[in-house]
Amino acid sequence: MLITGFLLFLFRILLVATLGLKSWPECRLGCQSI
Numbered sequence: 001m002l003i004t005g006f007l008l009f010l011f012r013i014l015l016v017a018t019l020g021l022k023s024w025p026e027c028r029l030g031c032q033s034i
Helices: 002-019 025-033
Strands: none
Touching: none
């Protein structure tokens, strides 16, 4: 269960990074480090 959630988290980060949606609320922490 934990692994599935982690994979979904990584997939979401990759999706946001690919689309470049830096305005997403969930992307605040991720986009700052990218």
